Every structure is written in C-alpha cells, then in structure tokens.
Amino acid sequence: MTPADGQLILFTLSTAAMAVLVSFPVGIAVAWALARKRWPGKALVETLLTLPLVMPPVATGLILLKLFGRRGPVGGWLHQTFGLEVIFTPKAVVLALAVMSFPLLVRSLRTAFEEIPRDLEEAAATLGKSPRQVFFRVSLPLARRGIAAGIILAFARALGEFGATVMVAGLIPGVTETLPLAIYRSFQTGDDSRAWLLAGVSAGIAFLAVAISGWFGRGKRWL
Amino acid sequence: MKIRAHSWFILSLFAAFAKAGEVRIAAAASLSEAITEIGTTYQASHPETKITPVFAGSNALARQIESGAPIDLFFSADEKTMEGLVKNGLIAKEAVVPVLSNALVVVVSRDSSLPIRSAEDLAKLQRLSIADPAAVPAGVYAKTWLAGRGLWEKIQPITVAAENVRGALAVVEAGNADAAIVYRTDAAISQKVKIAFDVPAAESPSIVYPVALCKEAPNAAEAKPFFEFLQGEKAADIFRKRGFTVIPPATVKP
Numbered sequence: 001m002t003p004a005d006g007q008l009i010l011f012t013l014s015t016a017a018m019a020v021l022v023s024f025p026v027g028i029a030v031a032w033a034l035a036r037k038r039w040p041g042k043a044l045v046e047t048l049l050t051l052p053l054v055m056p057p058v059a060t061g062l063i064l065l066k067l068f069g070r071r072g073p074v075g076g077w078l079h080q081t082f083g084l085e086v087i088f089t090p091k092a093v094v095l096a097l098a099v100m101s102f103p104l105l106v107r108s109l110r111t112a113f114e115e116i117p118r119d120l121e122e123a124a125a126t127l128g129k130s131p132r133q134v135f136f137r138v139s140l141p142l143a144r145r146g147i148a149a150g151i152i153l154a155f156a157r158a159l160g161e162f163g164a165t166v167m168v169a170g171l172i173p174g175v176t177e178t179l180p181l182a183i184y185r186s187f188q189t190g191d192d193s194r195a196w197l198l199a200g201v202s203a204g205i206a207f208l209a210v211a212i213s214g215w216f217g218r219g220k221r222w223l
Numbered sequence: 224m225k226i227r228a229h230s231w232f233i234l235s236l237f238a239a240f241a242k243a244g245e246v247r248i249a250a251a252a253s254l255s256e257a258i259t260e261i262g263t264t265y266q267a268s269h270p271e272t273k274i275t276p277v278f279a280g281s282n283a284l285a286r287q288i289e290s291g292a293p294i295d296l297f298f299s300a301d302e303k304t305m306e307g308l309v310k311n312g313l314i315a316k317e318a319v320v321p322v323l324s325n326a327l328v329v330v331v332s333r334d335s336s337l338p339i340r341s342a343e344d345l346a347k348l349q350r351l352s353i354a355d356p357a358a359v360p361a362g363v364y365a366k367t368w369l370a371g372r373g374l375w376e377k378i379q380p381i382t383v384a385a386e387n388v389r390g391a392l393a394v395v396e397a398g399n400a401d402a403a404i405v406y407r408t409d410a411a412i413s414q415k416v417k418i419a420f421d422v423p424a425a426e427s428p429s430i431v432y433p434v435a436l437c438k439e440a441p442n443a444a445e446a447k448p449f450f451e452f453l454q455g456e457k458a459a460d461i462f463r464k465r466g467f468t469v470i471p472p473a474t475v476k477p
Contacts (some may be wrong), residue, residue, distance in 0.1 A: 071398035087399050088350065088383045170383040170394070171355055188283050188386070189358035190307070 001197065004174065009201060012178040015090060016158035019097035020151055023105060027154075028147075031109030032135070053103040057163025064096060065167045092168040093176050097158035105154035112146020113139060149216040156209035160202065179205075246446045247293060249277045249284040251300035251360065251432065252387035253325065253406050257465045258298065261458050265449055272445050280387035282358035288313055288437060295446035298434040298453075300325075300388075301360035305433045314435045322454055323432035324468040326407045327364055327422040332395055332415065339402055339419040342372045342426070351382050352391045352400035361388035365404040367428040392416065406430075408466040431470070 033039070034046065052060050068075040068086040078084040086092050116139055124138045125131070140147075162180040169176035171185055179202050186195035250258045255278045262274030277284065281299040285308055288294050297314065299305045302321070308314040329345065331337055338344065345351055354362030362384060369375040385391040388405050395403040396415040403416075410418050436443065436450050452458055459469040 065397070065399075069397050069399050085349075171386070172383055173357075185355070185357070188280070188286060189355070190282070190286065 005194075005198070007174070008177060008179065008182055008198075011090075012159060013205075015093045015178060016097055016101075016155050018094045019101060019158045020105065020155045022094065023098045023102045023154070024151065027102060027105040027109055027150075031106050032113055032139075034106070035110045035113035049103050049106055051103075052100055052164075057100060057161065058167060060099060061096060061164035061167025064092075064099065064164060068092065068095065068168065087168055088170040088172065088176060090176055093165055093178060096164040096168050097161050100161045100164050101154040101158040104157050105150055108150025108153055109143075109147055112143040112150060115146060116142045145216050149213045152209050152213040152216070156206055156213070159205055159209070244271055244442075244445065245273045245275055246295050246442055246449050247275045247277060248296040248298060248446075248449070249279075249288065249292070249294045250296075250298035251281045251284070252278050252389045253300055253361065253409055254278070254298055254432070255389070256412060257408075257462055257467065260465075261453065261461050264457060264461065265452050269448070272449065274449060280354065280359040280361075282355075282360070283386065291439075293441045294437055295440040295442050296434060296450055296453075297437055298322075298432065299360070300430075300432055301363065302431050302433055303363070304360060305435060308435075308437075313438055315438060318438075319433045319435040320454060320472075321431045321433045321470050323462055324470055325430045325432065325466075326424065326468075327361075327368060327404055327427050327430070328407045328410050329402055329404055329419045329422065330392065330395055330410045330413075330416040331402045331419045332398060333417050335401070335417075335419075337401055337419070341420065342369060342374050342422075345369070345402065346374055346377045346381075348381060348401040350400040351378060352385060352394035352403040353382050354388045354391045354405075355384040355386065356382070357384070359385075359387055361391065361404070361406060364428050364430055368404075368422055368426055371426060371428075411466045432467075 030045075030049070034042065065087060066072050068078075070076060070079055070085070070087065075086055078086060086095065120142065121134050121138055124134045129137065160180055161178070162184070165178060166181055166184075169178070169181065171177065171181060173182075173185075177185070179198055183195050183198045183202070186192070186198065248258060248262070258276050258278075262276055265274055266272065277287075277294070279287075281301060281304045284294075284297065285299070285304045288297060288308060289311060297305070297308065305314065305319055309316050309319065329339060331339060337348070339348070353365045354360070356362040356366035366375055369378050383394060383400055385394060388409055391403045392405050392409050392413055394400045396413060402419060404422075407418075407421070410416060434450065434453055436446055440446050454472065462469050
C-alpha cells in the first residue's frame with residue numbers, strides 16, 4: 001500500500017463522515033416529524049425520501065450534476081454569488097454521499113424513534129416537561145442505540161457510493177477519488193492488484209461498520 | 224455432474240448473447256458515428272449480418288476482451304492498447320492493421336471568449352478536461368503532448384479526467400470545464416463547442432487507430448468480410464467525411 005492509497009482511504013472515510021455529519025441534523029428533524037407527527041404531504045415526502053434509495057444512483061448523480069454544474073440553477077448561483085465551485089471538487093463528493101445516504105439515515109432514525117414507548121414521552125409531558133424537553137431528555141436518549149446504528153449504516157452506505165459520485169466528482173486522483181472510484185479506475189487502467197487491494201480494504205471497512213451497527217442494534221450496556 | 228450442467232447453462236447463455244449472424248465490434252468512443260454509419264452501410268449489402276458496435280474508451284474495451292467478452296473485432300484509438308492484447312495472446316500480431324489517423328485539438332464552449340492559442344495558455348485555465356491520462360488513448364496522447372512541451376507537471380493539477388474522449392468533450396459542453404483536449408473528429412460532432420486551436424502536428428504524438436480480428440472471435444466467419452470492408456474504399460470515404468485521415472494500405476504493408 002502506497003502513501004497515495006492511505007490518503008485515498010482517509011479521504012473516503014472523511015468525506016463519508018462529513019456527509020453523515022451534514023445530513024444528520026436534517027435527518028433527525030425529518031425522522032422525528034415522520035415518526036411522531038401527522039401533517040399534510042407526509043406521504044409525498046416519504047416517497048421522495050425513498051427515491052435515492054431505489055433510483056439508479058447515476059440518475060441521481062445526473063440530477064445533481066445538472067443542478068450544481070457551473071451552468072446549473074444552484075451551481076450557477078453559487079459560482080456567481082460566492083465564487084464557489086462544487087462539481088469536480090471534494091464538495092461534490094460530500095454532496096453526492098450525503099444525498100445517497102440520507103434515505104437510509106432517515107429510515108434508521110425514524111425506526112429508532114418509533115420504537116420508543118409513547119407512554120414514556122406522554123408521562124414526561126404530563127409531569128410538566130415542554131415538548132422540547134421531552135425530545136431532548138426522553139426521546140433522544142431512549143433512541144440513542146438506533147440513532148448510532150443508523151449513523152453507522154449511513155456512513156457505510158456513503159463509503160460504497162459509486163454511481164452518483166462518479167457523475168459529479170470526475171476522476172481526479174488525489175482530489176475527488178474515493179475508494180469505489182479508485183477500484184473502478186484501477187481496473188480500467190489495468191492495475192488489477194491495486195483494484196484487489198482497495199476492494200479488500202473496502203470489504204474490511206464495510207464488515208466493521210455492519211458489525212458495529214449490529215452491535216448497537218443489540219443494545220450493549222455502554223450505550 | 225451438477226457442475227457440468229451448471230457450466231452448460233452458462234455457456235448456452237453466452238451463446239444466446241452472441242447470436243449467429245451478429246458481428247460485434249468493440250470500437251474507440253471517438254469512432255462512434257463513423258462505425259455506426261459504416262455498419263449500416265455494410266448491412267445494406269449484407270442483410271444476413273448484423274453489426275453490433277460497442278463503444279467505450281479503448282482501454283475499457285481491451286479490459287472487456289481480456290475478461291472474455293464475446294467480441295469479434297477490436298478498433299483501438301492507439302497502438303499501445305492493441306499491443307497489450309497482442310501480448311496477452313488475444314490478438315495475433317499479423318492480424319493488426321493500422322487504418323486511421325487523427326489529430327488533437329483544444330475545444331472551448333461555443334460562447335467562450337477565453338484567449339487560448341497554445342499549450343502555454345492552457346496552464347492559465349481553472350479546469351481542463353481530458354480523457355483519463357492513465358489509460359484512455361486520447362488522454363495518453365494529450366499527456367504526451369503536454370509533457371513534450373514541458374507543461375504536464377503544471378497542467379496536471381487542473382485536469383479532470385473522463386472515462387473516454389466523449390466524456391471529456393461532454394464536460395466542456397456542460398460548462399464544467401474551460402477547455403478540453405479531444406480529437407479533431409470529436410470537435411466536429413458537437414454543436415456546443417468550437418476549436419480554440421489545433422495541436423500542431425509537429426508537437427503531437429502520432430495518432431494511429433489499428434483494427435484487428437480477435438483470436439477468440441465468436442463469429443470470425445462473418446467478422447472477416449466486415450474487417451476487410453473497414454479497410455476498403457467505401458469505409459474510407461465515410462472515415463474521411465468524419466474528419467479522419469485514412470492511412471493508405473500501401474504504406475503499412477510493404
């Protein structure tokens with residue numbers, strides 16, 4: 001393994017972490033609203049949120065590319081107002097990973113909230129706690145295992161993301177290349193041994209993530 | 224016994240994919256329009272044969288052939304990729320015929336007013352789109368050209384690599400790069416770009432497109448006449464119309 005490979009792994013881990021980090025606050029809010037509230041358009045939002053999970057990732061990537069490209073409605077505005085470039089930069093990678101892992105995050109968080117016995121929340125409310133206090137002191141602590149499992153699952157999904165990333169990130173080694181992209185590119189350029197090495201690393205990381213996520217799901221004492 | 228039944232099933236699946244009467248040609252992305260047109264022309268006079276082209280970066284196609292894809296003919300955008308298959312024993316050395324030549328150009332968006340006239344000017348850009356210089360022929364040519372000018376080190380950080388030359392072109396078409404290095408023939412097919420300058424022939428590596436019959440061609444009998452047709456006068460006219468330079472057979476077979 002070369003220093004470049006190490007950097008690649010680090011880059012992949014940090015963009016995936018970043019993606020989960022930026023989508024987490026939104027994810028929590030949406031999951032809560034879906035689990036505990038009734039509101040008009042809920043079914044539509046649920047459907048829209050599931051889309052990136054079932055749509056071809058490349059199609060999602062295409063939409064992102066068109067939106068955030070230099071001539072796209074969002075990308076053009078960002079470019080003109082802030083001089084910001086998104087497409088073909090690490091920002092694009094984080095964006096793609098965040099969008100692709102968001103549905104999984106919301107699903108896990110929602111389940112985590114739904115599994116909390118309502119009685120406990122209601123009891124806290126009757127004892128005079130405000131909805132805010134109920135959320136932060138009852139719901140959130142009770143859902144922590146499910147939340148942790150969801151975060152790790154979303155993180156693992158982000159690590160493996162290929163289709164949407166390849167559209168918006170370009171193949172720029174050392175700048176926007178993540179593990180899956182590097183595996184593909186190594187194979188295409190005839191470097192099979194590197195492709196295998198990186199595939200092995202990915203499998204290892206995925207194994208760990210799933211194992212840890214399952215561990216949280218089973219509810220270990222320390223969390 | 225069980226294993227044998229299994230492999231028979233897989234074999235028959237492959238057989239079903241490569242139908243009799245079908246000739247599969249794997250061709251460089253830059254040949255998309257030309258090969259499609261030549262295929263249609265050929266089918267008009269040979270209705271029993273169906274020409275099925277597969278287009279991608281030559282390196283990607285070579286990898287597919289190495290992995291056992293049922294391909295009859297391989298039309299590469301460079302000699303190096305072809306030589307790789309010869310070395311791997313998938314193509315006979317004497318079966319390779321250099322047919323075409325092409326040239327590199329630098330394209331910019333149609334409405335661009337960037338003053339780009341030379342390789343030195345490219346270094347001033349924010350982003351330059353090229354085919355992957357690690358393996359895709361168009362990218363390797365571009366890199367060789369810039370390296371020859373002593374500019375590769377400087378320009379490499381601003382490049383964004385595409386999977387094949389058409390991908391590199393598309394990045395400029397979408398406005399996500401200032402310029403791209405592509406073939407002259409690619410510039411000709413796009414309405415959204417214009418040529419900023421031609422890479423001078425003296426600076427450019429020589430660009431040669433060889434075609435060959437694969438050793439493991441599933442349909443060699445029908446692929447052979449099409450292979451010859453590709454080297455004939457009718458095909459040459461189509462290639463020339465698309466902007467390629469046809470290498471006269473006399474100069475390649477002494």
